[in-house]
Amino acid sequence: MPELFKGGFLHMATDPLAQSGAPQLWADCTVNRWAVVVALILLIIELSEILRIYPHLLRCLSRWKGNADLEHSVSLARTRNTVAFVFGIIFCIIADRCGLVAPTFKLRLPPGWQLAVTTGLIAGATLIRRIAYLCSKFRSSTSEYAMTVRHSIYNYLILLTTLIFLSVLVMVPLHAPDTLARAVLYAECAVFFLLFLIRQGQILRSRCGTLATILYLCALEILPVGILIFACTL
Numbered sequence: 001m002p003e004l005f006k007g008g009f010l011h012m013a014t015d016p017l018a019q020s021g022a023p024q025l026w027a028d029c030t031v032n033r034w035a036v037v038v039a040l041i042l043l044i045i046e047l048s049e050i051l052r053i054y055p056h057l058l059r060c061l062s063r064w065k066g067n068a069d070l071e072h073s074v075s076l077a078r079t080r081n082t083v084a085f086v087f088g089i090i091f092c093i094i095a096d097r098c099g100l101v102a103p104t105f106k107l108r109l110p111p112g113w114q115l116a117v118t119t120g121l122i123a124g125a126t127l128i129r130r131i132a133y134l135c136s137k138f139r140s141s142t143s144e145y146a147m148t149v150r151h152s153i154y155n156y157l158i159l160l161t162t163l164i165f166l167s168v169l170v171m172v173p174l175h176a177p178d179t180l181a182r183a184v185l186y187a188e189c190a191v192f193f194l195l196f197l198i199r200q201g202q203i204l205r206s207r208c209g210t211l212a213t214i215l216y217l218c219a220l221e222i223l224p225v226g227i228l229i230f231a232c233t234l
Helices: 030-045 047-062 065-072 074-097 111-134 144-171 178-205 210-231
Strands: none
Touching: 030 047, 030 074, 030 111, 047 065, 047 074, 047 144, 065 074, 065 144, 065 178, 074 111, 074 144, 111 144, 111 210, 144 178, 178 210
16 A cells, blocks of 8 residues: 555645735835835934924914914025925825825826826925916015915925824824724814914915905915815816
8 A cells, every 4th residue: 555655746836826916015116115215314304404493383383473483584484495395295105105195097007106196296286376376466585475475384284294194103003994094184184274274364364355365265275275186086
């Protein structure tokens, strides 16, 4: 009987089977990993400036004049603009990672292009806002009031990005479902946008009538965000 088992052929594959069809994680994309690395480097470079400007940003939460006071200092305003650029990059990364900007045509693209589409959509809304301001009486680059109206959104972008960044840092270790994470981040974005509209309305109301303030808010602030939201439903 043992002689029957002296010879034979192995018909199984000697190499491990590839896991075909496994979904690719966001962090598996090389473009996304490099984007995170660049954002972290920029964040570290600007860390001292961020800490310096934060007390002034927090004043913008409780009173609209905090925006005017910050804009009054040329040094602080320039620092705020640089920090807002860095936080804008971080916001785009988080929006792509958590699916805050996820139109159907973007999801059909390869993973390496999806962050670029997210950034492009957000940048497009920013460009529309910029064009709207260039067509308004707030286009002046010498009027401190006009620059306060145009740039106050940067203050709330920095504060919002800080909040959602901390929220992500808390939810990731807890393995929160993507749907829950998106709901939390959407809620935070909505609250900050509403707060921004209130403070922006107070800035405009200090020199404009009530009707003009409402019209300016609709044309200069609500319309670009509305276009972005519409694009995300395509």
